[in-house]
Amino acid sequence: MGFQSLSFLLLLALTAVLCPLAAKKSRPAGIALFTFFSVIFYLWGLGIHAMLGLAVLALGSLVTFAAARTSLSGPEKPKKRVLLTAAAWHIAVLLGFKYLGFFTGGAVSLGWAPLGLSFFTFQQLWFLKEVGTRQFSLSEPARLRGDEFALFSLFFPTVSSGPILRPDGFFPQLRSENFLRPDWDDRAAGLYAFSLGMAKKVLLADSLGAVVNGGYAHLDGLTAHGAWLVILGYTLQLYFDFSGYCDIATGATRLLGLRLPINFDSPYRSLSVGEFWKRWHITLTTFLRECLYFPLGGSRRGEMRTYGNILLVFLVSGFWHGAGWTFLFWGLLHGLAQVAERAAGVRLTRLPKTLRWAGTFLFVNLAWVFFRAPSLAAAASLLRSAFSGGAGIPAFLTENLLPSETTALSALGLGPSAGNLLLAAVFFIALLAALKPGNTVRRMDTFRPTGLRCAVCCILLAWAALSFSGVTTFIYANF
Structure with a gap:
């Protein structure tokens, strides 16, 4: 779905009205509904490639999330090895979808790439880097929630063209009092x-x-x-x-x-x-x-x-x-x-x-x-x-x-x-x-x-x- 469309204006209106209502019942409900609308945004009007692209992004998110949870609960050496393996996965996926034709002189090419893959890849790599260096302030395993990470990965205002979200600038906002509670200003x-x-x-x-x-x-x-x-x-x-x-x-x-x-x-x-x-x-x-x-x-x-x-x-x-x-x-x-x-x-x-x-x-x-x-x-x-x-x-x-x-x-x-x-x-x-x-x-x-x-x-x-x-x-x- 493009921003420059009446369907996006409708989606944004529904998100701005329904997500705050859901968040009043519980914050996880608001996050879940927000993620649902992000999925709708990604899939809308793009056919089979959008479904395949969403699957690629979802799998990449699972790789990052599992690596972060594993590394945060393990010893130092496994932590680095797991994070590097996850980073290699993301780089390989990006190279495969976007650069296979370039490296093979056009002999082999997938012919398409998931929407927003370049931005998604850098965002996942930034997350892995900040987890590895402990720059990410919510890095404790018990506080790294799957629903929050799913929204981070598929956040519809930025999923297709950025800006690239820094983990330490995004996750704390999900736990702030202002999340899904905007004032008139x-x-x-x-x-x-x-x-x-x-x-x-x-x-x-x-x-x-x-x-x-x-x-x-x-x-x-x-x-x-x-x-x-x-x-x-x-x-x-x-x-x-x-x-x-x-x-x-x-x-x-x-x-x-x-x-x-x-x-x-x-x-x-x-x-x-x-x-x-x-x-x-x-x-x-x-x-x-x-x-x-x-x-x-x-x-x-x-x-x-x-x-x-x-x-x-x-x-x-x-x-x-x-x-x-x-x-x-x-x-x-x-x-x-x-x-x-x-x-x-x-x-x-x-x-x-x-x-x-x-x-x-x-x-x-x-x-x-x-x-x-x-x-x-x-x-x-x-x-x-x-x-x-x-x-x-x-x-x-x-x-x-x-x-x-x-x-x-x-x-x-x-x-x-x-x-x-x-x-x-x-x-x-x-x-x-x-x-x-x-x-x-x-x-x-x-x-x-x-x-x-x-x-x-x-x-x-x-x-x-x-x-x-x-x-x-x-x-x-x-x-």
Whole structure:
């Protein structure tokens, strides 16, 4: 089930009404009903592959849960061996479903992967790591409950595209007084984030996606101006698509008396690539730092070893996003950029902030080309057009941009200029929203409903809902 659907709005409404009622009778009843709705979310409309995918996730959850219970009640050596075996299971399943075709050159491939498998795998690995290091505060065997762990694994606001849940940030909330007992501030803040996230996804991300898809469908016909619109368009599309998802998930979670970690913090305002990764997909960055970079030795074993660790982490990050050379090259670019920044040291910070921001933003834009392009050849073609193409904006870039709104403007007598006006408006609003300081999660803590704010939220949500029919799936659901 996608967030951008009327069926999800109904599911969320039922969850927000029925789960608190069940929790009044007993907390386990509330957890059980919440898990039931999470299963419905996962299975809805996806057919046999959804059932098989749910079975894969359920089996993986049992492996993690059994390993945690066994390791916590056993001696030191069996504990490590059991946890490592469970971690190897999850890595093998991820590699089998997502990367078998890549490693065999396409000779052997399963052809599908369970929804959210990449996020699920990292979340299970994080749980195993925190149990093994005793960072998880509820690690006593008697307090590690199966119903709570099932909800952790299938939690519907995050199961398909994150954020990646940290165990020590999730389980204590299930035992707090606020669980399934949201107050009016929670409800108001939740609806605010939910409507803002829907607007980001439906009105901005998908509108920008129409421009980007048009450009990649006509690479040979792109001018320099058109190529830069496609490059910038994808930079903004990816941000609003994924941050929009996180805002929807955060708002839905807040309506149920829970809170999610911050996953975006105005990343396109960063003054360096290192800072960018402290603001972009924060839960993934934290996972890779704590579960891969630090165990490899971090920066404690000399300069060259540090550079090697950085490159390895970003190659893993690229490969996690997709089994393709374009993703690996994207990860390598970001790894090399961080190595270069680390080598430059304080000399980089002496540059004017405007220059540092412009350099970082340009690099991120160009690197996203390899993230989006279907092949290295396609990426090279787009970049070639950007730096050596002609002038003008090709008409095919606006062919599918907000069709209903374009028709309405044309009816007012604007004619052929309607598409270009909407193109300029979408890019202006998107840039303004992306570069504005602050983030939705922090604004939720200070959000106070007023008549104007409620009206704006209702208009955004209604506008987004009316546009559901043309909405594409979330980009990160493919990873």
